[in-house]
Amino acid sequence: MSSNKNNLTKILKISGLRNTPQRQAILDELNRTRDHRDVEEIYFSLKKKGIKVSRATVYRTLELFVNHYLIRRLDLGEGKYRYESRESDHHDHIVCLDCNKITEFMNNRIEELQEEVAQENGFFLKRHVHQLFGHCLNETCPNK
Amino acid sequence: MSSNKNNLTKILKISGLRNTPQRQAILDELNRTRDHRDVEEIYFSLKKKGIKVSRATVYRTLELFVNHYLIRRLDLGEGKYRYESRESDHHDHIVCLDCNKITEFMNNRIEELQEEVAQENGFFLKRHVHQLFGHCLNETCPNK
DNA sequence: AAATTCTTTGAGACTCATTCTCAACAACAT
DNA sequence: ATGTTGTTGAGAATGAGTCTCAAAGAATTT
Incomplete structure (x- = not known):
């Protein structure tokens, strides 16, 4: 502190x-x-x-x-x-469409592919926005 | 028409x-x-x-x-x-931070991996938001 | 410690995208 | 053609975020 x-x-x-x-x-x-x-x-x-x-x-x-x-x-x-x-490492997010729970994820292969895609399209990649939206299988989620 | x-x-x-x-x-x-x-x-x-x-x-x-x-x-x-x-197929976007040019991209492997990630995290995937931001190599782009 | 300098803050006005309200309007079925 | 009911337009309302400017307060200097 x-x-x-x-x-x-x-x-x-x-x-x-x-x-x-x-x-x-x-x-x-x-x-x-x-x-x-x-x-x-x-x-x-x-x-x-x-x-x-x-x-x-x-x-x-x-x-x-x-x-x-x-x-x-x-x-x-x-x-x-x-x-x-910023005390946690880089990650992206999955958001539940029912309960709005936000879960963090990180997939190295996706990160690599983003670089490839940028290169293929003639871009120098600076940052990305990547969110998945779906229904979570939580017991406490209102859609269950 | x-x-x-x-x-x-x-x-x-x-x-x-x-x-x-x-x-x-x-x-x-x-x-x-x-x-x-x-x-x-x-x-x-x-x-x-x-x-x-x-x-x-x-x-x-x-x-x-x-x-x-x-x-x-x-x-x-x-x-x-x-x-x-919606007359074009599904795709995501790369946006140039300098000239705001929007380029469309589509990568099947990324789409598959999104499904995997969702599954691993206990989500049934409905949709995603995926944007890359960077600098394009266009001659007409103000950063050149 | 006080004076000085220059950044920062708070309050509220303002902007901008979007949504809401409601009376007037106009599709479409009969 | 007429009635029912969905649709529109105009402007007010909302909500997130930015801006303005005088007052407050860090940090430096004396």
């Missing part, structure tokens, strides 16, 4: 930026879990903890962190973004 | 819906090209052709057609949807 704080302060300083309680709290909040959170969830989590922060700051800070590769931004086709910690 | 009109009329009738000049025009407009168009583009194309239509109708009709598998809806991460004809 305290080493984390120093970390963030250092990273920001390189770009002439300052660390603040709000920035630290937002990063800690995302790193605390592997969840995929949207802005409202993050905003209210911080509020509940008594941290003084505005929505504008949450939006600005998340964008800042995405640009500095401190967190990842997800677009799961909901009309809004979700954010996740 | 006229067989097309009869077609759409029949399809809609099955669900107790009616064909209208607006609906026919929107479907024709999308089927006319392989392009990936957003609502404003479609709306203004129709306006330019002198077709009386409102944005609300364009939105409603596109959703109706997506639900009836007459067209496909694309989310290329732009904060708005694009729509394309």
